[in-house]
Amino acid sequence: MTATYHDPCNYGRKAEKQFGHGFFDEPRWILDQCMEHWVDLHPTKGDQFCCGGGGGAMTTGYHAERIRYGRQKMAQIRATRAEMLVVPCHSCHGQMNSIKAEYDLAGLKVKYLWELVADCLIL
Amino acid sequence: MEIIEMDQLNHGRFETWPFSHNHCLSCGLCSSSCPASGMDEFDPRKLVRMVGLGMAEQVVESRWPWICTMCAKCGHVCPMEIDIPGMVRRIRGLRDREKIPGILRKGLEAALKTGNNLSLPKADFIFILEDVAAEIADEQPEFEGLTVPVDKEGATILTTIHNKLVNTHTNDLKHWWKIFHAAQEDWTVPSDNWEGTNWGLFTGDDDAMRTLTGRIVENMEKLKAKTLLWPE
Numbered sequence: 001m002t003a004t005y006h007d008p009c010n011y012g013r014k015a016e017k018q019f020g021h022g023f024f025d026e027p028r029w030i031l032d033q034c035m036e037h038w039v040d041l042h043p044t045k046g047d048q049f050c051c052g053g054g055g056g057a058m059t060t061g062y063h064a065e066r067i068r069y070g071r072q073k074m075a076q077i078r079a080t081r082a083e084m085l086v087v088p089c090h091s092c093h094g095q096m097n098s099i100k101a102e103y104d105l106a107g108l109k110v111k112y113l114w115e116l117v118a119d120c121l122i123l
Numbered sequence: 124m125e126i127i128e129m130d131q132l133n134h135g136r137f138e139t140w141p142f143s144h145n146h147c148l149s150c151g152l153c154s155s156s157c158p159a160s161g162m163d164e165f166d167p168r169k170l171v172r173m174v175g176l177g178m179a180e181q182v183v184e185s186r187w188p189w190i191c192t193m194c195a196k197c198g199h200v201c202p203m204e205i206d207i208p209g210m211v212r213r214i215r216g217l218r219d220r221e222k223i224p225g226i227l228r229k230g231l232e233a234a235l236k237t238g239n240n241l242s243l244p245k246a247d248f249i250f251i252l253e254d255v256a257a258e259i260a261d262e263q264p265e266f267e268g269l270t271v272p273v274d275k276e277g278a279t280i281l282t283t284i285h286n287k288l289v290n291t292h293t294n295d296l297k298h299w300w301k302i303f304h305a306a307q308e309d310w311t312v313p314s315d316n317w318e319g320t321n322w323g324l325f326t327g328d329d330d331a332m333r334t335l336t337g338r339i340v341e342n343m344e345k346l347k348a349k350t351l352l353w354p355e
């Protein structure tokens with residue numbers, strides 16, 4: 001299965017600006033441990049597009065705007081042909097699941113980064 | 124179209140705001156990069172200019188600051204390093220609290236009053252946690268003996284909980300717990316003020332944000348936890 005990874009604005013670009021460190025490499029290291037093969041989105045890291053679920057967008061009730069906002073994110077994902085999207089953020093997770101069918105990506109599996117780790121545990 | 128008389132505007136109104144908006148070059152890079160540009164005739168360059176012109180009512184009453192996700196893509200490309208998301212959050216804070224869109228105000232009020240956005244009583248919260256823990260062991264025998272240590276003193280990790288995980292998405296509680304179990308981690312969940320989201324952030328309410336964050340710090344101190352896991 002081909003997977004890809006989305007950098008949430010808060011853990012990446014915004015953390016880099018506000019706290020001096022963006023968490024770009026840490027999740028990628030985890031992905032490398034869990035999977036043989038995954039592809040990055042383009043643009044990536046600090047240049048990522050927001051998924052459209054940030055800033056409380058899941059709670060304002062502006063659904064049509066939120067769906068339209070996500071079009072660039074969905075185009076990025078489609079370009080990788082990934083069947084699974086890994087995210088480490090509750091808002092991104094909710095937004096991607098909520099809009100994927102609108103962009104003909106209903107089959108996309110959206111996974112928390114920590115869910116991927118839990119799936120890889122062998123006891 | 125409404126005609127605005129330039130000499131009627133109070134240009135100095137937001138002069139003290141720390142977002143450098145008066146340094147704008149009108150280059151438009153922000154608007155080109157913004158996924159929300161074009162919706163409701165919004166674009167960040169226009170917003171920056173309106174703030175520079177002191178057009179408070181128009182920006183505060185518009186949907187723009189709520190359609191923007193404060194993602195900071197614009198600020199990332201801006202040659203003048205103007206903090207547009209910071210400015211948007213400040214504008215959100217000027218909105219009459221009664222007019223905050225959606226469920227944001229209700230959730231925030233519930234959190235301030237009860238310690239979580241759902242007003243979920245403590246007994247129900249603990250019941251859900253224990254129920255989900257039992258479910259994991261039922262589903263996968265290798266997790267037999269998995270329990271949720273509530274209010275355990277001196278744990279290595281204290282974790283907050285996103286309200287949706289004890290509401291509509293209880294299955295998603297399981298991932299972290301499985302990792303903790305496998306790693307034999309010493310962890311805990313507080314029974315009060317466990318809410319991980321902070322809607323003071325989204326509503327531009329600094330006081331609320333401080334109160335909610337302060338409660339998490341209190342939990343850390345009270346339970347003498349060493350590390351905070353705050354995935355929200």
Ligand code: SF4
Nearest residue numbers: 157191192194195197
């Ligand atoms: S922070 Fe707001 S204005 Fe800036 S790019 Fe993101 S959505 Fe657009």
Ligand code: SF4
Nearest residue numbers: 147148150151153201
């Ligand atoms: S990118 Fe910066 S300088 Fe250019 S128009 Fe936007 S706010 Fe102004």
